[in-house]
Each structure stands twice: as structure tokens, then as C-alpha cells.
Amino acid sequence: MADFRKLVAVSLLAGVLGGLLLSVLQHYQTLPLILAAEQFETPSAEQAHDWQPSYGWQRNGFTWLFNSLTGFGFALLISAAMYWRDQRGYLYGLGWGLAGYWVFFVAPSLGLPPELPGTDSAELHSRQAWWLFTAAVTAGGLFGLFLSRQRWLQIGGVGLLVLPHIIGAPHPEVAHALAPEALQQQFVIGTAINNAVFWLALGALSGMALRKVTFS
Known part of the structure; x- marks a missing residue:
């Protein structure tokens, strides 16, 4: 303790x-x-009433x-x-x-x-899920690649590093x-x-x- x-x-x-x-x-x-x-943004009526730090x-x-x-x-x-x-x-x-x-x-x-304000994005939960998945498997990949001496873990680490990018991040159908x-x-x-x-x-x-x- x-x-x-x-x-x-x-x-x-x-x-x-x-x-x-x-x-x-x-x-x-x-x-x-x-x-x-x-x-470049046009504030909505709802946004106008939300408190924000000055x-x-x-x-x-x-x-x-x-x-x-x-x-x-x-x-x-x-x-x-x-x-x-x-x-x-x-x-x-x-x-x-x-x-x-x-x-x-x-x-x-x-x-x-x-992203800057005013950029269209995919649904929030899907982006959060992909971000967390990417961070987790990247950490595992770096561990296997650099902190392990076993060849199969090093090869698996490389696979984990590229896996999220093979799956692909969520994006809107039309980017704007x-x-x-x-x-x-x-x-x-x-x-x-x-x-x-x-x-x-x-x-x-x-x-x-x-x-x-x-x-x-």
C-alpha cells in the first residue's frame, strides 16, 4: 500500500x-x-442556451x-x-x-x-468502441512485439497492430x-x-x- x-x-x-x-x-x-x-458554424437555439465556459x-x-x-x-x-x-x-x-x-x-x-468543430462524424458509440478496441489491441501488440522474446508472440503482436486498421474506423457515408x-x-x-x-x-x-x- x-x-x-x-x-x-x-x-x-x-x-x-x-x-x-x-x-x-x-x-x-x-x-x-x-x-x-x-x-464557420451557425449556432442552433439549443446550443445558444447551453452553458459553456467563457x-x-x-x-x-x-x-x-x-x-x-x-x-x-x-x-x-x-x-x-x-x-x-x-x-x-x-x-x-x-x-x-x-x-x-x-x-x-x-x-x-x-x-x-x-476533428475541428463543424465536421461530420460517424455515430458516437461506434467511434468510441473502435477507439477503445484500437488502443487495447495496440497495447497488446506492442507488448508482444517488444516485451516478449517468444517468436509467436512477436508475430502476433504485429498482427494486433494492424488489425484495427484492417477492420477500419467508422465514418459517415458522406463526409462534410x-x-x-x-x-x-x-x-x-x-x-x-x-x-x-x-x-x-x-x-x-x-x-x-x-x-x-x-x-x-
Whole structure:
């Protein structure tokens, strides 16, 4: 139990710092693109009455809170994996951060890239199911490919990595977006860069913090 509390403390520190870093990157890199895309939308009467955080400290504060909570959860996964493998230091952390980036962002984004407001999408539940399936089998594939010495598990790992993309992500029959294609491409690239920095920072911070902690 004492070790678990230490892992939680390490993950909370990494999550808060990683969430702050991601929030700053989003504020300057992707938020302007989202605001630009929202100009192409025509708000409905229902949307007009929904509460939304105002631009400024409210939106920035909620963004930082959400990113910190997300970072805490992901950092806990990284710290637990490093604890399980008895690994410490920022280099190991960078490796686990890269793995997390691939599992939770790159692989799902190959089928469902980040979208700006005003973009038509497939039904939400089908997209969520495909995203979760892709993340799960990608994690299993990386485990078999890099953390196993048995040839059949390595071959199976490769198969798992490509399986979701053979099945294919759900998409609407007719794709339509209000924002220009160039704006969408900028958003995809900016989001990919932001998440790469976020995951590598989570890994490095977790690895460095774990090196300072003594476990029983």
C-alpha cells in the first residue's frame, strides 16, 4: 500500500505538470484553430442556451483541470509499468511515454484523426468502441512485439497492430466539414505535436520522480 501511495504521488506530480504544459501548447497552437473553425458554424437555439465556459480564465482553467486529470491517469499507467519492470530514470520514461503516445493517440488517429468543430462524424458509440478496441489491441501488440522474446508472440503482436486498421474506423457515408481543409490539416498536425510533447513529458517526469523514490 505504501508503494501504491508513492506511485500515486509521482503520477499526480507528473500529471499536473504535464497537463500544464499541454494546456499552454493548446492555448497557443490549437485553440486559435478551434476558434477559427467555430466561425464557420451557425449556432442552433439549443446550443445558444447551453452553458459553456467563457473565453479567458474559465476556459483556460477547465482545460488545465481536464488535462491534469487526464495526465494523472496516464502517468499512473506509466509509473505502474516502470514499477512492474523495475525501471527508473527519464530515458526509460521517454520510452514508455512514446509507447503511450502510440497506443492512445497515433494508432487511433490513423483511423479517426482529430476533428475541428463543424465536421461530420460517424455515430458516437461506434467511434468510441473502435477507439477503445484500437488502443487495447495496440497495447497488446506492442507488448508482444517488444516485451516478449517468444517468436509467436512477436508475430502476433504485429498482427494486433494492424488489425484495427484492417477492420477500419467508422465514418459517415458522406463526409462534410465546414472548416477549410487547410485548417483541418493544421489542426491534425498541431494536435499530433502537442500530444507527442505531452506524452514524452509525462514519461520523463515519471521516470525522474521514480528515481527519487525508495520503494519497499
